[in-house]
Amino acid sequence: MIWAKEETMSRAEIEEIQLKRLKETVNRVYEKVGPYREKMDQAGVAPSDIKTLKDLSKLPFVTKQDMRDNYPFGLFAVPKEELVRIHASSGTTGKPTVVGYTEKDLEMWTECVSRIAAMGGATEKDVAQICFGYGMFTGALGLHFGLENMGAAIVPSSTGNSEKQIMYMKDFGTTLLVATPSYALRLGEVAKEMGLDPKKDLNVKIGLVGSELLTEAMRGEMHKLWGEDMLVTSNYGMSELMGPGVSGECDKLCGMHINEDYFIPEIINPKTGEVLPPGEKGELVITCIYKEALPLIRYRTKDITRLIYEPCKCGRTTVRMENLSGRTDDMLKIRGVNVFPSQIEEVLLGIEEIGPHYEIIVTRKNHSDILEIRVELVKPVDVYRELEALEKKIKHKLRIVLGLDAKIRLESPNTLKRFEGKAQRVKDLRKEV
Amino acid sequence: MFIKQLSVFIENQEGRLEQVLEVLKQEQINIISLSLADTSEYGLLRLITSDPVAGQAALKKQGFSAMLTDVLAVRLAHQVGRLQEILSFVCKAGLNVEYMYALSNKEGDASIICKISNGDEAAVLLKSKEVELYSQEDILRIFC
Ligand SMILES: [Zn+2]
Numbered sequence: 126m127i128w129a130k131e132e133t134m135s136r137a138e139i140e141e142i143q144l145k146r147l148k149e150t151v152n153r154v155y156e157k158v159g160p161y162r163e164k165m166d167q168a169g170v171a172p173s174d175i176k177t178l179k180d181l182s183k184l185p186f187v188t189k190q191d192m193r194d195n196y197p198f199g200l201f202a203v204p205k206e207e208l209v210r211i212h213a214s215s216g217t218t219g220k221p222t223v224v225g226y227t228e229k230d231l232e233m234w235t236e237c238v239s240r241i242a243a244m245g246g247a248t249e250k251d252v253a254q255i256c257f258g259y260g261m262f263t264g265a266l267g268l269h270f271g272l273e274n275m276g277a278a279i280v281p282s283s284t285g286n287s288e289k290q291i292m293y294m295k296d297f298g299t300t301l302l303v304a305t306p307s308y309a310l311r312l313g314e315v316a317k318e319m320g321l322d323p324k325k326d327l328n329v330k331i332g333l334v335g336s337e338l339l340t341e342a343m344r345g346e347m348h349k350l351w352g353e354d355m356l357v358t359s360n361y362g363m364s365e366l367m368g369p370g371v372s373g374e375c376d377k378l379c380g381m382h383i384n385e386d387y388f389i390p391e392i393i394n395p396k397t398g399e400v401l402p403p404g405e406k407g408e409l410v411i412t413c414i415y416k417e418a419l420p421l422i423r424y425r426t427k428d429i430t431r432l433i434y435e436p437c438k439c440g441r442t443t444v445r446m447e448n449l450s451g452r453t454d455d456m457l458k459i460r461g462v463n464v465f466p467s468q469i470e471e472v473l474l475g476i477e478e479i480g481p482h483y484e485i486i487v488t489r490k491n492h493s494d495i496l497e498i499r500v501e502l503v504k505p506v507d508v509y510r511e512l513e514a515l516e517k518k519i520k521h522k523l524r525i526v527l528g529l530d531a532k533i534r535l536e537s538p539n540t541l542k543r544f545e546g547k548a549q550r551v552k553d554l555r556k557e558v
Numbered sequence: 559m560f561i562k563q564l565s566v567f568i569e570n571q572e573g574r575l576e577q578v579l580e581v582l583k584q585e586q587i588n589i590i591s592l593s594l595a596d597t598s599e600y601g602l603l604r605l606i607t608s609d610p611v612a613g614q615a616a617l618k619k620q621g622f623s624a625m626l627t628d629v630l631a632v633r634l635a636h637q638v639g640r641l642q643e644i645l646s647f648v649c650k651a652g653l654n655v656e657y658m659y660a661l662s663n664k665e666g667d668a669s670i671i672c673k674i675s676n677g678d679e680a681a682v683l684l685k686s687k688e689v690e691l692y693s694q695e696d697i698l699r700i701f702c
Contacts, residue, residue, distance in 0.1 A: 502567055502623045505626045507563075507673075535600065
């Protein structure tokens, strides 16, 4: 089902709305947000210079560092009194980044999430269990209100206590699961440990996964556990921009439709900042054109993707962003080779003797990087030859994809850490030395 | 003809072997014989026990990678050259011994557990040479 008429507008109509809203937003931030005015003055660009959508590239970028520098409310475009909600992202180092919403912002957020939920197959008949951590994190409440707005019944179970989660699923007849891909896998495992087959004993038919990138291999693992007929879609967003709901996959599974009447995407070369032509891969930059409290302009997401402008088979005309290949932050440089953890995941998940959990450890010894990967052996063996052959096979497949040799460490099932929120599977120990 | 061996994968880490033995103890499973082979990173623990099926289930539940393997339990008379003789049958038939370890019993005979490349063929061959093979029931009766 297509939720809003804005999702099927012609390119000309979309661009007309975008230009109008962009101009309004730029005018407003120039007038109301000191740090923006300074940045624009420094770049020698005035609001009146924005005449077409192409002129967007004249504006300076905003980064997470700008948000930290202006902690907590320095980039807000409304007085604090107008805020009705405040969220923050957990900063692992230093101050968190703070985001705020006016009443109108919350309405827009809810609308955006209802759209992406509809893309992912949700309807008012669904029982939606939200297994995202509630609290300062935007994920849980974003999905919560968007799905509730649609008329679905919400089970706000949050994270943790996985056995109880499974009990709710069974007893309440949960049909829709909201979780990170890694927690969805963990929940499936717990159901099995409890003697239930998620495919038969539970009725979860829709998975709306986010806050972590979804590789095709991971989608395959979800199907293996939860059933081939489950519709697993990924959705995208980040607190700085609003929360979840910036974009989501439809049932054609060919990229995430961006809510373009609210957000303008660009792809840039992360090194030079130059805007890349449509279809090229680079860093996603998003401009919020309808937000009141925190309308970030040209926010550098650090996520790597490409944009697809061809209309989708689902009938929507909004631009799609390919499922993420990684983040510029996550990229590992190992012996001079650029490696995204998602590339390693794709290889590992394609090997049936090992489970879907893994850990990547990078260390340095004698001025050389060492890539080590821990995986769980799920198919038992009886002779060494088979262990050696398995190690060899994993190494070989990794070498083809990465061009690097890795050390493989096989471990017993259930020894690697399981995650309830965002999985942290990479340990880069080189910096600590 | 065959008996069930319990094979467990263990990381070379302090305490892992002990954890396996603890699980079996909890289940009241008796260990009749075992062999532990290891490299610098992994160990493969092979066990002949009083209840291999229950042992596998309990270990799996505790997160171990454990499987059941069909192996031959061969009775050897205490006699010089007997083992060599039996192995010569196997070799002449073009079969390979993948691994082998000892099994001693109350009656004073020596016995071995062995895994041979083509188990079925090996069993038929040894029987034709009148080599005595223990069954699962024999194991329980004689060794427990
Ligand atoms: Zn579509």
